Amino acid sequence: MIIYPRISRATLHFSVAMTLSVIGYSLDALNMLPWVAYMVLIAAFCIIVFLDKKRFQTALPVWIGFVILMAVPVSTEVSVMHVFIVLSGIIGSILIPHVISRVFYKQSFLHTTLDFQRRWTWQDIGYVILPAVSTAICTGYYFMMTNAAHGWHLDTTINVLVTFFFVMLVGVWEEFFFIAFVFVSLRRFLPFAVANALQTIAFSVFLYQVGFRGLIVPLIIAYAAYQGYIYHKRGNLLLNVSIHIIVDLIMFAWMLYSVRPDIFHIYILKA
Secondary structure, three states, X not given: OOOOOOOOHHHHHHHHHHHHHHHHHHHHHOOOOHHHHHHHHXXXXXXXXXXXXHHHHXXXXXXXXXXXXXXXXXXXXXXXHHHHHHHHHHHHHHHHHHHHHHHHHOOOOOOOOOOOOOOOXXXXXXXXXXXXXXXXXXXXXXXXXXXXXXXXXXXXXXXXHHHHHHHHHHHHHHHHHHHHHHHHHHHOOOOHHHHHHHHHHHHHHHHHHHOOOHHHHHHHHHHHHHHHHHHHHHOOHHHHHHHHHHHHHHHHHHHHHHHOHHHHHHHHHHO
């Protein structure tokens, strides 16, 4: 007989509120039933209002972060103005909840454990190698077999540079928002499996919104879940960020090669 742990009513309400918040954000980001998305978010807010003090102070910043993120025009457009608007918006999705939390609740919800002094173990290196190899194989096939990279408009040098800058900055932000903010906040009151499932959904939806669609979707879902698992096991955001940077470098190289192989040919001939 399986014995399930008892969940308090307050935790159940917290779980429902956060689940509705993720669903509302996801529906809006995927352009599915926008009015339903707004109603779901309103329902989540109504539940949050009646939570106890600790759960309210945890849930409200997460809800605000998702609402702000919904207003950000995320896409594959790489014009300087668009990149500036998107970066300003996603930074605000962390900064505004952080300021509210610090000013009104006298606490910080953002758990940025960047341990630069901790020695890396072989296990940590293995955690990096696994997604790096998987990305090299899967994204290589994805970009070479589809026209996905053409949506990034990598036709000029300036677009290549802006896209690289954009991809790397957004990648670091993703770890701060979805892992250090959303996942860790949810983990305060929810089991790992539930908290990681919710952040995985939100993380994957954002990556889908950025432009990773079709054959690559199973990989980004697995990647998002993997990052939550890594932070749960190691508790060092530096490891998550390192993994993300390496994955993005490999992904960008394949994306650029699928559109502009001439750049690599020129570099090889010069070398």
